[in-house]
Amino acid sequence: MPKKAYLKKVMVIGSGPIVIGQAAEFDYAGTQACRALKEEGLEVVLINSNPATIMTDANIADRVYIEPITPEFVAEVIDKERPDGLLPTLGGQVGLNMAVEVAKRGVLDKYGVELLGTPLEAIRKAEDRELFKKTMEEIGQPVPESAIVEDLESAQAFAAVIGFPLIIRPAYTLGGTGGGIAADETEFRDIVIRGLKHSPIGQVLVERSVAGWKEIEYEVMRDANNTCITVCNMENFDPVGIHTGDSIVVAPSQTLTDHEYQMLRTASLNIIRALGIEGGCNVQYALDPYSTKYYVIEVNPRVSRSSALASKATGYPIAKVASKIAIGYHLDEIVNAVTEKTKACHEPALDYCVVKFPRWPFDKFNFADRILGTQMKATGEVMAIDRSFEGALLKAVRSLEIGLHRLSIPEIAALPTEKVRENLKLANDERAFTIAEALRRGVSAEEICRITAIDRWFVAKIANIVAMEKKLQERNLTGELLAAAKKLGFADRSIAELVGCTTDFIRQLRKERGVLPSYKMVDTCAAEFEAVTPYYYSTFAQEDEVATTDRRKVMVLGSGPIRIGQGIEFDYCSVHSVWALREMGYESLIINNNPETVSTDFDTSDRLYFEPLTAEDVLNIIDKEQPEGVIVQFGGQTAINLAEPLEKAGVRVFGTAVSDIDQAEDRKKFDALLERLQIPRPKGTTVTGTAEAVAAAAAVGFPVVVRPSYVLGGRAMEIVYNMAELNDYLRYAVKASHEHPVLVDRYMMGTEVEVDAIADGAEVLIPGIMEHVERAGVHSGDSIAVYPPQTLPPKVIDTIVDYTNKLALSLQVKGLINIQYVVMDEDVYVLEVNPRSSRTIPFLSKVTNVPMVNIATRVAMGATLRELGYEGGLMPAQEYTAVKAPVFSFAKMQQVDISLGPEMKSTGEVMGVDYNYARALYKAISAAGMNIPAAGTVLFTVADKDKEEAGELAESFASLGYRLIATEGTAKYLRGLGLEVESVFKLRETGPNIIDLIKAGKINMVINTLTHGKEPERDGFRIRRATVEHAIPCLTSIDTAHEVLRVLEVMRERRLVYVLALQDYVGGGDALV
């Protein structure tokens, strides 16, 4: 069948901001979808609030609405655009939820919009627990037996039938509080009683536990003709019990016989048929390791994180094919873009092994609970390909950028054996490393399997790696041993460490002995057909099949896994740089290892190398491809960190010179530069001891910002207000020493301003300036940024432009530069200079309509701004205002303090844009999911230093009709202002305290600023966590609260839901204000 001819205009729903559990994979999926639809001549309308995405570029969809993904806004876009069809299956759970919601509100019926892909009924069947169970039973697919009980006796009756182990989940408690797994009657009794008590409605779900079974996933596709295929199956290294997003995953499955493989494959096809999905679907199973018994544990009736992984693992573009199916094509009518000969209707055959490894934020969230369970905690992931599991696993470890290059963590290596054995029980982020260490200590594979329930096959593979380590440590490094170690995936650096020599020596030796990697293609068909995809991976095998060309070529380094501080923005930049190079006629090469991204889509660059971003892996590819040079300024810190080793190895780095990058990053050199340019920065010193620190603080004056000099990205940075706090910091947080100096800077409580500019060595183009809502001290990534600035006087702007010019020219920047300033009393100080792309580039590019990465790439390659039709200076501000707001994933991270500070905590961002500032702000805040109550009670509990400002706020809230509640100190102060305030007990006081009120739903919003000192800090933490768990807004910065108030004021008088496409804003059209 040809496509549905009546479809002319299709609307796609994006997934919104990046949060834990919903990351860049939906930009990849959504971008593919939009392009696949456009390819068919359809007009594509997109709604997505996340500006850091490729899919929200004006050339990806015909009409891009960067608006909140809420039913109101989605309905408004539908009303305005009148699409023929709505495709919600590429936007994650958010997309599906919106489709259900707008359908429920009658919007689809009203405008005659056809829901494409997954029928509403299928969404319900997959989401509704009971309906799901019923549907599975109808087609004979087993789901774990369960019962909802309200007393112990019924629970015991169920247990008597099913047997142990059983999972107990209390109803309506967050994060599974009060639940657990019971292995026997006694445990069961205890947990059920506890669970019933914890559940507000006295109800628990008792379910057969399949923890410890194999977790297997299938990605399946179905078209309207009922043709079904499986794209890929995957096996989790971690058994059932750990969220698949937090599991190490291997594709294809490794320990399943053909019979088992086919049994679950057939089940998957039966499921997708029963649900009637037209597109892609993900099915997860628990498979008994000792029989062919299995259970269906989850079905996602849409494109998912796993399907992004499956796409990259196989080369099969699931999102693209799903989109074509949604508009009526059959699988056998869609060409396999990889071979261009075969059709999308075939099941990929892999001839390599793929390992996915999650990237967790525990390096940022020191106090977070690292135990993994059913709640996903990873912010991103890496994928690695090799012809052996060992090779793929070691590549994955190198790709993580957690300072490791093999299965060894020094802290674990230092533990006594008994502790290592003990730690095997912990299903945490370090378990693979603990297993390796246990094997090193002689703990048997059998014992490890028994403790961890991880399949013996995986443990045996880790044992192979450990055995090779031992050989390297004990034997002479012969050419044969070297080749064997490389074949098993060992990095030169690991071999060097084990043998006791330098990495360079190993590299040299390898070259002498001809132990070189060969490159192979990912082609969906195990070489059966000739393929055209330039998608490669390295392995140590006989044949290198990748022929290089003699075109002029340039390599772009990607940014690796998504983590806090380095998100999807950098992938956006890498992609644009690659596109610019292609436009310029260069052959573009990209290296990256993040399966969720657009940059690792096989048709983004001319050649994609799916490899770790380490000096060795990158240099190997450079040896092969011989590019003219490398561009490092778009891949975040990952790429910048490679600049020096690459240059040392004789590779040309295009753009800003490595020595100039160093000048910006080395504090001493940078200070000298500022001195020379007469540009002020907050006073500060480097100290190596407590006494020195005290003296330094006294000299610059409190408050001071303290941070270790050797870590980046605001880690362990704190603002301290007095001597006692400083001493605390030096005692508990960071010890100053000669090896690890500490920086003590004056804290300037001013307005933070951020600038991204492009310099060509002669001129500096500043497309726009962003002003932060939160005063300096809150990490720039966690601040609300506003373009253009709302409060800065012209004089200050002139100074900023002047400083930006001076800095960019003195650092001889060729390409992008990002500078952060603080403005205090109309004086401008420099906080930080990054001679590379920044987090704000996608946002700024979109709102100023300046293709910043494209220009920067061309400049890095030698063009001047004038040649490109631009000139230096600040561009005139646009008529509209754009607000970028951070989005956090606190609900997923227990034990993490949500208060804003110098350390970045947000995982994503949204944008609100409007001709009216307050409305733009409203959009940003709504898009960020902040649930601002239109009426109700506001709790104030603020530090003494903030009382005055809080007072003003409280007055405004009161005048808008909000009730005020405050802790005693704050209440007293507010009453002094003549306000009516109810007092509430602090946590340590007896009587109903703040948390009791939050739990009871009596508080609708909390304004809380950080009070230092042990006890108040702990109380503040508990209050803030309580707001997260009860989903009420908690503002920890007075500045944010001010802006929220501004929104509240306009909420009363204006119509807030008003949408306009990006194309209209930048085109200057639609003057409907």
Add this chain to the structure above:
Amino acid sequence: MIGKLILEDGSVFAGEVISGARAVGEVVFNTGMTGYQEVLTDPSYCGQIVTMTYPLIGNYGTAEVCNQAPLSHVRGFVISELCDLPSNWQSEVSLARYLVAKNIPCIHGVDTRAVTRRIRSAGTMKGIIVPADTGADEIAALFARPPETEVVAEVTPKEVYRMPAAGPRVAVVDYGIKRNILNSMVKVGIDLTVFPADTPAGTILDGNFAGVFLSNGPGDPKDVPKSIKAVKELMGRKPIFGICLGHQLLALAAGADTYKLKFGHRGANHPVKDVITGRVYITSQNHGYAVREETLAARDYIVTHRAVNDGTIEGMKHRHLPIFSAQYHPEAAPGPDDNTYLFDEYLSLLGKEG
């Protein structure tokens, strides 16, 4: 022991051979990611050296239940990594031990993708597996062996045997049948009497069966003229269902022609389109020959199934007679279970005609 796989065109692939193995055969590749044991025991591979494209082989060990025939008839096995510590609850012995016990020459540690690429571009060809230090004379002698034409005779049973079931009685001509074809038919209730390949038509007709089944088997269908003759005599007398070699023999018996594909179809992911419904099924395949379409047109057969990738014939049926056949393997083992419905169709055909 260090060894090598040498192809007729002179290309050499290094690896390790198990216990000094030597082998000669036609080198083919299979793209299935699971099912190595079923492949090793599929008699259709008789005379061939099989290369597995998936690099990790032996992961789940071996178990008697997976065997498709009592013996292995592959001439050699070419793989990348041979897993020595398998893990699966059903595993009885490791693949390495299984290979030794079944006397299957194996070379592992080979860049099997390179082998596959060679065959893909140059076509299926003869190859040998030898230890690295094998002399030029011995290599030349191995290559000088004539191509094998007696492969069906090697794999067909010597005696008639029965597999009883409650339903209609069918005569199975076993050219090298896979166990799961027999099991699949018994499962739908067909009572089986299995005959050797060279059984004359008369013997079968004497048995008064409800239908005839022509099995899969190795080699060039033109190498078994006696069987073609027998099939010709059976046509029009009994409902017939043929799979793989059986399908090709039906075509030859009807006067159509077969030809050798460049590198065949071997794997578990081959899409086949039912030309009548338009629906596509993923099939398990193992064939090096195909029916030549232009010769079929005049023979009262219509094409019912077609390979999506190259358009070759994957299924046909007679315009008037109760005869149909599939080039692919509905019994799977290894491969997807999407096509077992063909056995049901056969059963209902028997019911109608009987």
